Amino acid sequence: MATEHAYATVTTIERKVWAALDAVQDPELAESITALRFVTEVRVVEGDVTIRLRLPAYFCAPNFAYLMVADAHDVAAAVPETGTVRVILEDHFAADQINAGVERATGFTGSFPGEAAEELDELRKTFQRKAYIAALERVVRRLSAAGRMEPAPLLLTLGDVPEGVERTSLERRRAAIGLDTAPESSLLVGDDGIPVKSGDLALRLSYARAVRVSIEGNAHLCRGLLATRYGDDSASARNGAA
Structure with missing residues (x-):
């Protein structure tokens, strides 16, 4: 019974995170990243959430990519019962910088020094x-x-x-x-x-x-x-x- 309850809880959190991600949009296309199929996975382990994202091209603009990763992190973190949230952008030339910047909350300028803060x-x-x-x-x-x-x-x-x-x-x-x-x-x-x-x-x-x-x-x-x-x-x- 405990195992079944734990599975049900995980499934519920996953559904809530997916629903939250529906509100995150590609800034240029004005469409949800879920509808665009940019989200490939939402995984919950003991309340901790891992989200995997991909983009259409390896050289998609890093500012666009950063916005989507940061927004995905924020809406998932706002879902009740979630623990830590990690968003992993894959197959992108600046993925390491973007992923680390969002995880450490250093902001875009912290991830890409020299860029305008606004x-x-x-x-x-x-x-x-x-x-x-x-x-x-x-x-x-x-x-x-x-x-x-x-x-x-x-x-x-x-x-x-x-x-x-x-x-x-x-x-x-x-x-x-x-x-x-x-x-x-x-x-x-x-x-x-x-x-x-x-x-x-x-x-x-x-x-x-x-x-x-x-x-x-x-x-x-x-x-x-x-x-x-x-x-x-x-x-x-x-x-x-x-």
Whole structure:
């Protein structure tokens, strides 16, 4: 019975860690590292957690890689009942520096001396803003298809967006960059929170489409690189936690 209880506890913790990792995103692609299949293993031994990550290319930018490893460590460490947490990035040219830096909490600049201290925070903010713009464009496309963008698009509010994946994603992206998520808040606002002006709408939407296409294209490319590098049968071993 004790063994069965211990196994159940381990399985529960693993599931919770997997669920927590769902919230960690590739900063450039605005998709979960679990959905992208960057996580290959979550192992729990006596409460201690080991997470293994991989990336599509050996030379993925170290600042991107560091963000994902650090974020994975932080969300896993916040899961109740976990002991020590170790995140291991594999098959990356800077893996040793990144893994050691996250484990010792020395930060990016401690792992890569000479880099700007604020670089990672600004990088994260930049891609959060882009993710918001792409999410807004998806919502606008849905509203346009339903004939909801006429005759006064600038009067639309967040509450005018139908419930669903697009609205949930948009609300999450707005919250991430500090924008209002109340249903009565204006829908068409820039990433600075300033409402879009009528004369700028077409140009703003054209730019938003370009951002969305770029993000989705990069995500498709990364999936292809990952499949080429590791094979199509290299799915994350999620231990039934999907």
